[in-house]
Amino acid sequence: MDSVIHDVLLVGGGGAGLRAAIAVSETNPGLSVAVVSKVYPMRSHTGAAEGGAAGAVRPEDSLEAHAYDTISGGAWLCDQDAVEAFVEEAPKELIQLEHWGCPWSRQPDGHIATRPFGGMKIERTWYAADKTGFHMLHALFQTTLRYPPITRYDEFFVTRLLVDNGRCQGVVAIELASGRVQTLFAKAVIVCSGGGGKIFPFTTNANIKTGDGMALAYHAGVPLKDMEFVQYHPTGLPFTGILITEAARAEGGWLLNKDGYRYLQDYDLGTPEPKPVKRSMELGPRDRLSQAFVKESQAGRAVSSPYGDVVHLDIRHLGEAEIDKKIPFVRELCLKYQKVDPVHDMIPVRPVVHYMMGGIDTDIQGATALDGLYAAGEVACVNINGANRLGSNSLTELLVFGARAGRAAAQFAAAQPAPSAALIAQAEDEERRLKTEFLDASGPERVAPLRKEMQAAMEAGAGIYRNAEGLNDAVETVNGVRERFQRIGLDDHSRTFNTELVSVLELSSLLDVAGAVLDSALARTESRGAHQRTDYPDRDDDEFLAHSLVYRSDDGAPRVEFKPVTVTKWPPGERVYGRKASDV
């Protein structure tokens, strides 16, 4: 089997991975860096992010205000030391990206423009029209081309972390074009492969968001943290699940029920004003807006559509010029994918799975419990997002914590000996496993029906509202799917660009992630943020001001533990939106 040695290896080439790769090179230009991704970096899902990236720069803003919005938005499940580091480094990272060419939208005098965003009391969201993630991704990717020590492994699928002597020392990966299995040794590995929204059927996530990095770490014995917290974005297009950015509401859009009524006023989110009011109504946090949708639908006040109930997002009053200037992609997406023109028509929307607050448990430097293994971006959980992420914090998070993980991994790698020769045997085992369990598999089960069954079970049991019965039903279904997965068969046994093999490996990741979400959700017998238990409707700070940690047992079953949240300055309090200004 072919093998190569690098100093630092990134699994994933989206925003976090590319930012980390540059950080490694800037920390120590002598280190060789490998960016290993199952897609070309510019195909990464960072590119689909629309609305913006938060960083406090306006004179009336402060780091404390950004931290408070984040922590209260996260229902006090954020680690406050991590949030403090995050808000402090946020503006620097956004300026750094400006220096790397990101085409941020501007004020008339040439300074950076900012817009309001959900759950944020002050305008602090930097944006590049409504293609912010796209421009950030391409600016980062193009900037990495300046750094000769960064080597790319495009379209390589990582199947296993190599661990010896308690230290992660590389990966095994399949080169998709040839089907060759390769060993890529490294003195430090950073997992930056994004989330796993495809455990659900209806999601804004790209087809590639299958939680592979979470599954890799989980199998290496590293716990996944706060996995029960799955964010539904309140405004997705029906059928496709395409995201209509929160910026549409930040610029003044209204959410209307079938009677044309701004129903959020009935859900303790404030009183309607013609212009957007921060931390109020349509600019409330995503968890509360998605939950309000469910209640409105249950009350029979939503609009029926062939793809389930919807409500209307109305931006017509903004006018064509403003829409084309501030949110042109919203118009493009609606025209192309929904056949409506938001200049003249209301946009049908419904909540859609968007983001995983949980992920690989890391510390504030991006380090995991396994030496040599780091993680950053959506795949990781530091945790700055708590029980509900605020829109526009995740793009900034991947910069701040991508850079932190890159710096920490560079320092770690420089002090390590060469990888252990014993790992060759592990890599050969992995190559045999891939061949016998997957590539040659000719059992009766097929990947697509298994995936669909798992997704349907997750939507039924682990959606916006949950209870023990529904979660247990989902566990049973997912376990059944996992068992049938042992009898998988492929139509395609060839090596060249075998995307069926990729789908099977991805389903294996998805099943691990789905199981972790369900068991964490069962263990948290309270309601907080995006995790709402109808059988435990109240928040319980005495018992659950704590992060869940799910470990993979030797028999494959998840085991859940809890560890306390770090509180520095902001004692747990009520989440107040649209009422009397909360005390910061």
Add this chain to the structure above:
Amino acid sequence: MSETLTVPETVILEVFRYRPEVESEPTFDSFEVPFHPEWMILDALNYIKDDLDGSLSYRWACRMGVCGSCGMLANGQPVLTCATYLESLLPGPIRIEPLEGFPVIRDLVGDIGDFMNKLSDVKPWLIRDEEKPVEDGEYLQTPSQLADYKQYSMCINCMLCYSACPVYRLEPEFIGPAAIALAQRYNLDSRDEGAEERMDVLSQHDGIWGCTLVGECTEVCPKGVDPAGAIQRYKVSATMDYFKSLLMPRSSS
């Protein structure tokens, strides 16, 4: 959509197949898929892969026209399959092939390694004589300065323009529309000072001069980028620079 249009129940897709381990020549497989008015070509391909033949290979990711993965030929036209309704190609059969101009790895998957190298060659990053420390804040750029290059920054690297470009198909050395547009994206950025360095690459024979200004690239671009305009503009400024260089030393230009 008109209510009176007769909607077929199914549509036939004739899909290009090439499995190098099995066959030495490409073939076409015919698949009958259900017709839904909201389906894109990509939805039909996913139906084939999930329900009819798991061995069909193609790339896709975002299904919202921004990742640039799913470009193919539909009835001979380069399109993003996630953004092209089946309905627009009725009654069928609809012929699906890999983008032209790229070596086929497998089925609908082309090898874009050549483009990735060309992308690097044009130095698509901000070049400054002196970089300002982050602590000193952002470079100022007015909305109109941003507008000077913005459209060229919208390229998603989907490769439709290369597939449409008659020059690239005949002369694979030609650096090609998207790479030139991207060079212009930085050249026209008020923060950038690297136009001269990029000119060294682009003014070579296979740089901008290969283009015969057919304009197909601009026509097929799904994102409204105008590579043909970028190339034209570049040629003009390269010619100006050439004449200036005859009159004065290069460093003062």
